[in-house]
Amino acid sequence: MTSPTQHPHTPAPDEPIGYDPALVERTWREKWAQRASNRPDIAGCARPYYALMMFPYPSAEGLHVGNLFAFTGNDIFARFQRLIGHTVFEPIGFDAFGIHSENYALKVGAHPMELIPKNIANFTRQLTRAGLMVDWSRTVDTTHPSYYKWTQWVFLQLFKRGLAYRKKAAVNWCPSCKTVLSNEQVEGGHCERCTTLVEQRAMEQWFFRITDYAPRLLANLDTLDWSASTKAAQRNWIGRSDGAEIRFRILNPLEDAGSAAAHATSEVASGISEVTVFTTRPDTIFGATYLVLAPEHPLLDLITSADQQAAVDAYRTRSAHQDIVTRKTNKEKTGAFTGAYATNPATGGLIPVWTADYVLMEYGTGAIMAVPGHDERDFAFAAKFELPIERVVAGPDQTARTPLTEAFTDDAGAVLCNSERFDGFPVDEAKAAIAAWLEEKHAGKAVANYRLHDWCISRQRYWGPPIPIIYCDECGPVAVPEKDLPVVLPNIADFTPDDSGVSPLARHEEWYRVPCPSCGKKARRETDVSDTFLDSGWYFLRYPSVGHDDVPFDATITKKWLPVNSYIGGNEHAVLHLLYSRFLTMVMYDAGHVHFEEPFTTFRAHGLIIRDGAKMSKSKGNVVNPDEYIEEWGADTFRTYLMFLGPFEEGGDFRDAGISGVKRFLDRVWASVRDASTTDEPDQAVMRKLHQTIKKVGDDVPVLAYNTAIAAMMEYVNVLRSGERKPRRAEVEPLVQLMAPFAPHIAEELWQMLGHDISVFDSGWPAFDAARLAGGTVKIAVQVNGKTRGMVVVAEGADESTVYAAALADASIAKFVTGEPTKRVFVAGRLLSLVL
Ligand SMILES: [Zn+2]
Ligand SMILES: [Zn+2]
Known part of the structure; x- marks a missing residue:
């Protein structure tokens, strides 16, 4: 330890008031490094506190002031926790895989494997200079094989549990970035990264079944100490809607449609005798006058009548060529009648079954009951195709017979009508009552539906961890054995993506040709890499266990340090990163790898720094370096x-x-x-x-x-x-x-x-x-020769000499005190009067 007298900045009495920050800060950076001041005793400490901040993407531009604002805020919190007696772990790492890094490398004509280490070195220098209490002995770099070995392991844990699956799906394709984007990365039909209009493409992709976890992801929010706005964003994204699944019996399509009514009991054999719809408005079932199936609905093959087959086929072909964005926003209603009829379980009446592209296969069950009286899209469709429109809800100034010139959707004070025993029920009450009634009749049940989609993991790019799967003609997709991890990303020169829809790794046969781990026959590696959000979805589990290279996270250390005590980051990650991290943690919990379901006990979103009233941007030239x-x-x-x-x-x-x-x-x-x-x-x-x-x-x-x-x-x-x-x-x-x-x-x-x-x-x-604690400061008036010349602020109870000194220190008063006062009158807490 250095004693005060040896210090380079031992003060001298005549020294000026200012101090030399460069000298002081350099001295202490060196001392902290020498003394390992910021390295907590991970294994032995008694009161661990894990103060996490969102790790940065190490851009070539270096740390920006927004990063530093966030990190400083976290650092202050962490240092305070240490001062009140915790052993604090404040780690940092680098989220360096992904399109940002790759696109930048392409732009400057360099390889990301060369750029990233330089960027990380620069960030490290800047973060050290900022005086963060970071434990530099435990950092992570998502692009290092020692880290992504375990990212691949995480993928395999989901694969083993049936939570990773392949599906040919309409995916969002950015023609400029030449990659698939998740729904979260599309904003209003445009790529959030480059703003290009996104196209739909059908591709085989890996997905994680995050939708299986939707109810838990939603319910657990109530237990978390998070900013209200962040929780609201997650709730909205998960998008639970309560409603009912209702089963409609389908009549035998082999019968002539015209005589369907006469053969109401003649149903299709086998498992296709009914279609299940999801509705958020079970209360309106008495007004359901037709059914609509999405054009991709598999039941269409079975129920379409012979004379309608050609029309339905033509319609399905036509809608297959449309992208989802257009389908969702198209006002012009189109459709085709299937020739089949279904029984409305509430009225017992027969209603026609149509197919139309305004119904999407991914939402609910891919089929709806159409209630044109009380749904705008159904109204437009029914009007165009001359289908019946019935009123089953009446507003306060309406009756059961008030004509419908448009869909009536205002529930406020509305009650049911033309709904037999439910007439007069308020809408909300009717929703529950009708769902229960249908359940009694074995015709439906109350269910929740979610807006959340499964998480698309595949990226047809280079700069990411290869997905650890091998395809074998005999065995299908086989997991790379854990002993063979990591699947190292090869250093290739031609990593530019193209329009083929496959990763640049697919051009390297020497890399992807491998024997099947299961049967030994010739097989082929998956050539897609995984989404960056998988890298960042588990990094907080790794930090305390850095150095334990045989496991992703050490069990004893994890038990001691996790879940994270406090997490600080940007609200732009409220939906993506935080939701994925929660999901992966729940999976790890279910697999017995961690003892907690929720990774972040407390989360606070930091604000943003603007400059002179405007957002910082290079084009405005107001970026703070x-x-x-x-x-x-x-x-x-x-x-x-x-x-x-x-x-x-x-x-x-x-x-x-x-x-x-x-x-x-x-x-x-x-x-x-x-x-x-x-x-x-x-x-x-x-x-x-x-x-x-x-x-x-x-x-x-x-x-x-x-x-x-x-x-x-x-x-x-x-x-x-x-x-x-x-x-x-x-x-x-x-x-x-x-x-x-x-x-x-x-x-x-x-x-x-x-x-x-x-x-x-x-x-x-x-x-x-x-x-x-009682008492505060007081303002005391100062008079010179009977005239008030100013006020001084002093602590309550200040004595005469303190107030006098304060008066002389105030230039606006002192100029009137031209000599030594002959008399001083002091009224404590109120007045000092000087007579010269
Ligand atoms: Zn793009
Ligand atoms: Zn095989």
């Missing part, structure tokens, strides 16, 4: 300034003018500690303000109210130095601890200056004395 600011002002000032901009969860406006005020604040703290008297008794009024400040900062930091915590410390320093009074040691020592999470380097330096050998972060958090 953190390196320049840290160079000029020091990391401590920059960190504190970023946190002072606004509430952490809201963000703030970066204005260059503000930063000097924060530097001045740190300079004043520096000078206050340097000049503190070790012999004088502390002033009781200042001490009261100190205890109020300890309470305020201790209340604010845990709720991420960093800006108000900083304001409170600034206010305290004003009181501490009011009238440039000489501070006392007891008045400044706790202040160093309070500011330590924000400005860690200077805090360490000042703590050492105060004679301590241990790190300020191991010194504990100061306690406040509740009995001393």
